[in-house]
Amino acid sequence: MAERKYYLDVLRALSAVGVIIIHVCTNGWYGNVCSFNWVVATVLECVSRVSVPIFFMISGNLFLNSSKEYNYPVMIKKILRLVVFLLTWSIVYNVFSFFEQKNYSKGEFLKCFTSILYGDTPHHLWYIYALIGVYLFVPVLRMLCNNIDRKTFVVLLVLLVILGGGFQFFSYFQQLDFISININKINKGFSVGYFGYFLLGAYLGKYEVKYKRAIYVCGIVATLTTIGLVIADNMFVQAASERFWVYTMPAIYLSSIAFFVFIKDLCSKQRFHFKIIELVSKESLGIYGCHVLIIHILSYLGLDINICIYLISIPLLVLIVLCISTLVSYLLKKIPYIGKMIS
Numbered sequence: 001m002a003e004r005k006y007y008l009d010v011l012r013a014l015s016a017v018g019v020i021i022i023h024v025c026t027n028g029w030y031g032n033v034c035s036f037n038w039v040v041a042t043v044l045e046c047v048s049r050v051s052v053p054i055f056f057m058i059s060g061n062l063f064l065n066s067s068k069e070y071n072y073p074v075m076i077k078k079i080l081r082l083v084v085f086l087l088t089w090s091i092v093y094n095v096f097s098f099f100e101q102k103n104y105s106k107g108e109f110l111k112c113f114t115s116i117l118y119g120d121t122p123h124h125l126w127y128i129y130a131l132i133g134v135y136l137f138v139p140v141l142r143m144l145c146n147n148i149d150r151k152t153f154v155v156l157l158v159l160l161v162i163l164g165g166g167f168q169f170f171s172y173f174q175q176l177d178f179i180s181i182n183i184n185k186i187n188k189g190f191s192v193g194y195f196g197y198f199l200l201g202a203y204l205g206k207y208e209v210k211y212k213r214a215i216y217v218c219g220i221v222a223t224l225t226t227i228g229l230v231i232a233d234n235m236f237v238q239a240a241s242e243r244f245w246v247y248t249m250p251a252i253y254l255s256s257i258a259f260f261v262f263i264k265d266l267c268s269k270q271r272f273h274f275k276i277i278e279l280v281s282k283e284s285l286g287i288y289g290c291h292v293l294i295i296h297i298l299s300y301l302g303l304d305i306n307i308c309i310y311l312i313s314i315p316l317l318v319l320i321v322l323c324i325s326t327l328v329s330y331l332l333k334k335i336p337y338i339g340k341m342i343s
Contacts, residue, residue, distance in 0.1 A: 219258020286329025
């Protein structure tokens with residue numbers, strides 16, 4: 001049996017925390033642009049934007065570097081599990097929204113289920129669409145990775161990163177809402193940029209990189225650049241604008257690469273194992289599914305980001321949401337038959 005890659009557990013756990021930070025900060029981000037609290041939320045969210053790319057990179061590392069056979073029958077089973085996960089949590093969120101809006105008509109209740117057929121799912125579940133899209137190509141990507149040398153691999157990665165960022169840039173010029181929504185759905189499911197992250201994870205897991213200090217410097221500069229661009233852009237338009245921190249922007253790529261390499265290098269030098277990291281890593285998919293619901297419920301109960309200054313409320317709320325989400329995911333796994341498919 002292959003030795004477990006502990007650095008992937010650390011990356012997965014930290015990414016789970018990062019995703020919670022993103023959605024906690026979001027609740028205080030759309031308003032009071034450029035206030036002190038807004039800047040705090042912006043900085044924390046910019047730093048955490050590596051979380052979703054890291055999830056893609058972890059999957060690429062595991063699927064493309066593994067000695068296990070991931071052929072289409074195997075991947076179809078994994079895709080079906082993701083479909084069950086997506087449908088289950090979409091229904092949960094839509095039903096919660098139905099009760100939250102207090103519009104108790106039969107027609108509105110039926111929309112909780114029928115709207116899913118039209119892609120009307122909770123915003124954060126776009127990641128599952130994207131993951132399904134990438135999973136469809138895992139057998140092909142495995143053959144590709146096993147039959148190219150390192151230099152060709154690098155050229156392929158550079159090409160995917162450039163194309164991925166280009167597609168994201170051109171998506172801003174979609175003027176018609178209907179076209180824009182559907183093109184964005186396709187991009188999220190089959191984006192070249194996400195394939196780039198998937199292959200990056202495989203590359204960084206397979207090869208040791210040189211010039212690590214230079215990579216770390218580039219990562220820090222890229223993160224600071226993202227923070228600066230987001231703040232400057234919002235100051236200029238005086239409205240919430242997210243275009244400079246989308247996941248396929250070049251600066252996010254550099255930050256994600258640096259973070260991945262740093263954690264991998266750190267874990268290779270420092271022999272430490274924490275049960276809490278392994279637990280959060282193990283429950284990361286369930287945490288991803290339920291954490292937004294937990295944030296909404298806490299907000300409904302009066303516990304949200306605005307209870308005090310963001311420097312205090314954000315870390316406090318992130319910790320609470322993480323603990324509850326981890327517990328919920330752990331308990332869901334105990335449900336017979338479907339527990340492990342929805343958490």
